[in-house]
Amino acid sequence: MVKEIERYGIPIVHMATITTISQSVGANRIVPTVAIPHPVGNPTLKPEDEKALRKEMVKRALDALATDITETTHFE
Amino acid sequence: MSDKFKVLYYVNQFFGQIGGEDKAGIEPEFRKEKVGPAIGFESKLKSEGEVIGTLICGDNYFNEHKEESLSFVMDVIKKEAPDIFVAGPAFNAGRYGVACAEICKAVADEMGIPVVTGMYIENPGLDTCRKEAYVIETSDSAGGMRKALPSMAKITCKLAKGLEIGSPEEEGFIARGMRKSLIVEKRGSLRAVEMLLKRLKGEEFETEMPMPVFNIVEPAAAIKDLSKATIALCTSGGIVPAGNPDHIQSASAQKWGKYDVSGRDALNAPDFYTTHGGYDPVYANEIPDRVAPLDILKEFEKEGYIGKVNNYFYTTTGTGTSVANAVKFGTEIGKELKEAGVDGVILTST
Amino acid sequence: MKLEIGRIFIKDIQLGSETSVKSGVLTVDESGLIAKLKEDERIKDVKIDVARPGEKVRIIPVKDVIEPRVKIEGGLNGFPGVTAKPAQCGEGRTQVLYGAAVVTVGDIVGFQEGVIDMWGEGAKWTPFSQTYNLTVDINVIDGIDPHTHEEIVRIAGLRAAEFIGQAGKDVTPDEVLTFEIGSVFEETAKYPNLPKVLYAEMMITQGLLHDTYIYGVNAQTILPAVLHPNEELDSAVISGNCVAACDKITTYQHQNNSVILDLYAEHGKEINFMGCIMAPEHTTLAGKFRVSDYTVKLAKLLGADAVVVSEEGYGNPDSDLLMICKKCEKAGIKTVLITDECAGRDGMSQPLADTAVEAVAVVSTGNVSHVITVEPAEKVIGKAESIAVLAGGWDGALAEDGTFQCELNAVIGSTSEIGFHNVTCRLY
Structure with a gap:
């Protein structure tokens, strides 16, 4: 899905846990996430800490969209 | 005749x-x-x-x-x-x-x-x-x-x-590239052991599954100014409105859905949940934004860090979904996003 | 370690007032079994039924399948660490009601259970159409959360198998199989020229309905562990999971793991079969790296020349499978992988979520999205309409007349990645 959307020239960032798959299938901008059942969350944290974590991750994803790249890049 | x-x-x-x-x-x-x-x-x-x-x-x-x-x-x-x-x-x-x-x-x-x-x-x-x-x-x-x-x-x-x-x-036809499921005489484990013995003896053997080759796409140009950009949220984590109105399959998805989230601050429970059959749904069902972080994107929109969150949120299930369907969904969704003037996309996967 | 499996051939199951085996007919004390299971006060209701090969019976939604057994010598009866105290599995004599199976039925959270057809087209695609099935349909009291619900049904299935297994205690088996492999040093001294082979069994360990237990330990919490093959054949490993029904390893399939059995058959002839590495499939990338590194390290430590690797599930575990493969091959250890495919309903799609050039020897156990059409059943045990929510089913899959379509996804054991069944894919 990632690649097909990118074919329209729209930058896309893949937030995924198993970034090896993400890379194999050809995503270009990748933000590694926490775990498969809760990619952008961590239920073991206190609510306010979880929120902060999630905000930081989404910010990283947005910044990735605003970053020019020439090859597959992990934004960690 | x-x-x-x-x-x-x-x-x-x-x-x-x-x-x-x-x-x-x-x-x-x-x-x-x-x-x-x-x-x-x-x-x-x-x-x-x-x-x-x-x-x-x-x-x-x-x-x-x-x-x-x-x-x-x-x-x-x-x-x-x-x-x-x-x-x-x-x-x-x-x-x-x-x-x-x-x-x-x-x-x-x-x-x-x-x-x-x-x-x-x-x-x-x-x-x-x-x-x-x-x-x-x-x-x-x-x-x-x-x-x-x-x-x-x-x-x-x-x-x-x-x-x-x-x-x-x-x-006598040229293989069409179709993976056809068949019932054969020997069970899979026996075929594996036989393949192993051949490999160990240096004899010729034939894999039953040649590895897939994925083609690549050039990275699209970056967004120049996030504060003016429209960002769309997509997920393959199966987050859908309660009741799953479009009946998106829990695995091996045959379709995707789009839902108007322009009036929402979050994809909160119980209005949304996951229909994805491939992972433990408990955490996603508690807070669906853990899979598709609409809440955070809306905050960034309010703060002016980004211009706007796209009115529609796009969703499907990734588990067991064929690459061909994923390509089809991507093509269809991409077309809509392009037409809607979306500048960048966040796609989350479980 | 030496294990004797005494097989008592079961040719029919009847419900009655005692539990016994006479001339191959297993009689089950229905009310006794129900009473036994209802000792767990969270169980509201139990329905017992029988499905025989060839009968026009459909069982849906199926959670697990378990082989009824009794331990008569060495070790403890039951499932040590789960329904019995911790004890060593894999030694002594275990009697098996061969040809019989306990099938647990009941909605857990909806979409992860499967279907078994006992006749016709549907029967071809599941190995459990060939067993005499005692179905145990469990309803729990209100207010039980899903994690607990799964546990209740899991344990009830094991208890039922234990209860029924008692019938084989004093029966002379029709066949006795002996499984014996000594220490790595003994076997290597005996067969100095045979290649040393390990079996790496990947297990889904990803949370609710996606867990596997070894001696009662949730494998989510372990580093890859070495087992003697006898331990798994003697009920040390149980399924707490229903990934898509097609490739989850049911408890029955652990007890009769076909990779172990087929490697055993070559032990001392063509190979030196040294044991099993139980490898959990994690939901984090770090977990996947750790497990693949650790698995390969164990293989190197044992001096393996080759490893057979079987997957459980599809999607993200494809990546674990290929990581283990790549790292083994790089270390000079030859691999054969067993996996199923997600090639789409038309079979025209790529089969795996990940790829590796090192994976040159792969056994395919079928396309999980292959669609089959099955005729209406004369009798449905469970709930026919479940097909609409099962992974591999869809809304409208069930026609008015009871005919239905589903992907192999929904059929228990159809694309078993331990190669338990006879399905494969070919390029057409």
Whole structure:
């Protein structure tokens, strides 16, 4: 899905846990996430800490969209 | 003559007995008779089917006037309504092969009837139609006609009668790239141990699954100014509105959904939940934003860090979903996003 | 370690007032079994039924399948660490009601259970159409959360198998199989020239309905562990999971793991089978790296020449499978992988979520999205309409007349990645 959307020239960032798959299938901008059942969350944290974590991750994803790249890049 | 199945046949100017290279520019025509290989072909149908007519077109004309040729050909086929369409064989003739392939593909796509042709493995037309047509493998020159026609006729009979098609080796067609599930004599573990023993002894063995090759796409240019950008949120984590109104499958998804979230601050429970069948849903169902962080994006929108969150949120399930469907979804969703003027996309996966 | 499995061939199951085996007919004390299971006060209701090969019976939604057994010598009866105290599995004599199976039925959270057809087209695609199935349909009291619900049904299935297994205690088996492999040093001394082979069994360990237990330990919490093959054949490993029904390893399939059995058959002849590495499949990338590194390290430590690797599930575990493969091959250890495919309903799609050039020897156990059409059943045990929510089913899959379509996804054991069944894919 990632690649097909990118074919329209729209930058896309893949937030995924198993970034090896993400890379194999050809995503270009990748933000590694926490775990498969809760990619952008961590239920073991206190609510306010979880929120902060999630905000930081989404910010990283947005910044990735605003970053020019020439090859597959992990934004960690 | 009524219970025979009907075949429509396509040949080029040469096999249509009009002429050689000098006649390659002739326009398409239709004759309600059997011409060239169609005669030999019909004789191999054992009176089960008949050729009701032959389409003939010059190779150069077809390749230089693809649209007109195709539209002529399709009109005839629609009018004659054959049960099955046969073209060639084209052997290693490039322009002829491309014409056969383009027509076969169009017929399969538009009419949904079985199509059969014949080609040499290196014919440039092959890739266009190998998925849609049964392409009988032929030699590289017309000398192989006598061998090709019986195979083409045999598979045509089977297709027309809805019989099961054997393996590419048995039927003589070029593999279409389809992974067909079959029940075999030996269980999987025994096949694995046998493969292992061969590997250990240095004997030849054949994998049952050649590894997939994924093509790549150049990275799109970055967003210049996030504060003016519209960002769309997509997920393959199966987050859907309560009740799953579009019935998105829990695995092996056949469709995607889009939902207006312009009036929402978050994808909160219980309005949303996951229908994804591939992971423990408890955490996603508590806070669906853990899978698709609409809440955070909306905050960034309020803060002015980004211009806007796209009105629609796009979703499907990734688990067990075929790459072909994923490609289809991506193409469809991408088109909508492009038209909506979206500048960037966040896609989350579980 | 030496284990004897005494097989008592079961040719029918009847419900009655005692639990016994006479001339191959297993009689089950229905009310006794229900009473036994209802000792767990969270169980509201139990329905017992029988499905025999060839009968026009459909069982849906199926959670687990378990082989009824009794330990008569060495070790403890039951499932040590789960329904019995911790004890060593894999030694002594275990009697098996061969040909019988306990099938647990009941909605857990909806979409992860499967279907078994006992006849016709559907029967071809599941190995459990060939067993005499005692179905145990469990309803729990209200207010039980999903994690607990799964546990209740899991344990009830094991208890039922234990209860029924008692019938085999004093019966002379029809066949006795002996499984014996000594220490790595003994076997290597005996067969110095045979290649040393390990079996790496990947297990889904990803949370609710996606867990596997070894001696009662949730494998989510372990580093890859080495087991003697006898331990798994003697009920040390149980399924707490229903990934898509097609390739989850049921408890029955652990007890009769076909990779172990087929490697055992070559032990001392063509190979030196040294044991099993139990490898959990994690939901984090770090977990996947750790497990693949650790698995390969164990293989190197044991001096393995080759490893057979079987996957459980599809999607993200494809990546674990290929990581283990790549790292083994790089270390000079030859691999054969067993996996199923997600090639789409038309079979035209790529089969795996990940790829590796090192994976040159792969056994395919079928396309999980292959669609089958099955005729209406005369009798449905469970709930026919479940097909609409099962992974591999869809809304409208069930026609008015009871005919239905589903992907192999929904059929228990159809694309078993331990190669328990006879399905494969070929290029067409």
